[in-house]
Amino acid sequence: MQRFRRGATSWTTSPIIIQGKSPKGSSSLVSPEQYHSLVYKQGRLHCCRQCSYKTKERTNMKAHLCRHTGHRPFQCHLCPAAFSQKVKLISHIHTHTGERPFSCVHCEASFTQKSTLNYHMSHRHAKKP
Known part of the structure; x- marks a missing residue:
C-alpha cells in the first residue's frame, strides 16, 4: 500500500514516520487517512521518546515522563x-x-x-x- 505525507502544497510519496515505536518495536508508518485522524481529529500528538506512549494532552505527557525520571513534585x-x-x-x-x-x-x-x-x-x- 502506498503511504503519503501531505506537503505544503501537495501530497508526496515520502513516508510518514510517527515519533516513537510501534508495539512491535518498528517505526510506525501511517496512511493518509490515519495521518488525518492522528493530526487533525485528535490534535497534536505528544510522543514519548523513551517508549511507545502517545497522548494528545501535554499534561498527560508530563505525568508520563515522571515515570521515566522518578520525579514526584x-x-x-x-x-x-x-x-x-x-x-x-x-x-x-x-x-x-x-x-x-x-x-x-x-x-x-x-x-x-x-x-x-x-x-x-x-x-x-x-x-x-
Whole structure:
C-alpha cells in the first residue's frame, strides 16, 4: 500500500514516520487517512521518546515522563508520600482525612476515588439479563 505525507502544497510519496515505536518495536508508518485522524481529529500528538506512549494532552505527557525520571513534585504534607500527579495526591489525602466524597446512589457505600465507585456500580448494581 502506498503511504503519503501531505506537503505544503501537495501530497508526496515520502513516508510518514510517527515519533516513537510501534508495539512491535518498528517505526510506525501511517496512511493518509490515519495521518488525518492522528493530526487533525485528535490534535497534536505528544510522543514519548523513551517508549511507545502517545497522548494528545501535554499534561498527560508530563505525568508520563515522571515515570521515566522518578520525579514526584506533589508532596503530602501529612506523610512522606509523593506523587507525579496532583489528582493522585488529592486522592491520597482522603486516606488521612477519612473523607469519602464519591457515594453510591443505590446503597450506602462511599469511596475515596471515582474509579472505585464506577467499579462498584458496574459490579454491584449492574442490570442482569
